Amino acid sequence: MTARVLPLDAAAHRSVQALLPWYAAGALDAAERARVEAHLAVCARCRRELAFDRRLQAAQPELPPDEAWERSLVRVQRRLAAAPATAAPKVPRRRQRPPERGWRRLLGPSWGWLVAAPATALLALGPMLLDAPGPPVAPYRALGAQPVAPGARLIVRFRPQATELEMRRALRLSGARLLDGPTGTDAYLLSIAPGEELRALERLRADGAVEMAASLAPARGRVP
């Protein structure tokens, strides 16, 4: 205890001192903040400690790159799909929804959220688009259990009014090859040569016949 805090109650000093990190973090309630501030006004030692806390707080470690969450989401999706018996999402009983209305609920008619979703989220959720209800599209249905077929890197959906000619032209200009489709949600799986993915996506998205185009590249093939 220094001379500066001698006039103060030592227990009160220690109690405020213990709160300083959370005062610096803005994580105290109003009464605690008032108590700390009253003490700081008369305690130079606590002011020095607070200065340290503020500097430490300012030394924020960097956040991981923005795209890391997408890769993680794709991995988790695959784990969910790979072990449906053990890892399938649990549905609250009160809702009485069958388990298949989990991720697969997305694949039905409810596309609205995808329109509003950022392109990155769309990309991350892309594999689910293949797992749509409707006519079977083997072997790509069990995407979570099986890796995407070799060369399968893009998914595309054409506008409903697009003609077959326009669709063929869009595919030809993109440089991608058609692997499968249409899925139950009218999407097509495309293959593209390594390194051509971004250019193909740009061309597809710029094409008036295309409603949506996204990458299904595995994590190792994407920008780290």
Place this chain on the structure above:
Amino acid sequence: MLRRPRDDPRTPPPHDPAPERAEALLIARVAAREADAFAQLYRAYHPRLTRFLERMTRRSGLVEELVDDTLLTLWQSSDRYNGLSKVSTWVFGIAYRKALNALQRLDEPLEDAAGGEPLEPREAGPEARCGRRELLRQLEQALAELSPAQRAVIDLTYFHGIGYREIAAIVGCPVDTVKTRMFHARRRLRARLAGRLEDWL
């Protein structure tokens, strides 16, 4: 569900309850199996969990798996969130327990003042010898001398702005234990970083 610390039953004082309500609604939507809600939750928590688990475990090889496991648990167990705690308390609590279990499997001391292996060296170059990068390196070294439990308290406080009561709920210990961990951790950091933080700022 996480219990409230016995020695301090007061509810943590939220500065603005609106974001917390929004997050609780998001969890309800996840429980209703809305994948877009899960994507939103994912985007919000993935960076924070990554940083927290990196800081706590100091084992870069573990972090990705732990973050995935935590978020997978959120999807699978969202119907178990009962709204009595903040969503962040629930999420970080899951991550903390997973990290502790992983470190236990590796026989890492959890409470003692012993750090894990250093993280993979960050990019180093001539420009890295001074400035912020050098400060962060020194901070990492100082944090390495703390226990995972202490690092968790430091990280949740300084870098996530989480109050001590909420931290007590996250790590499942009394409030006084959180304060004691902070006291010892901060004293160590001050000793190791004396003068350096001031120089940097």
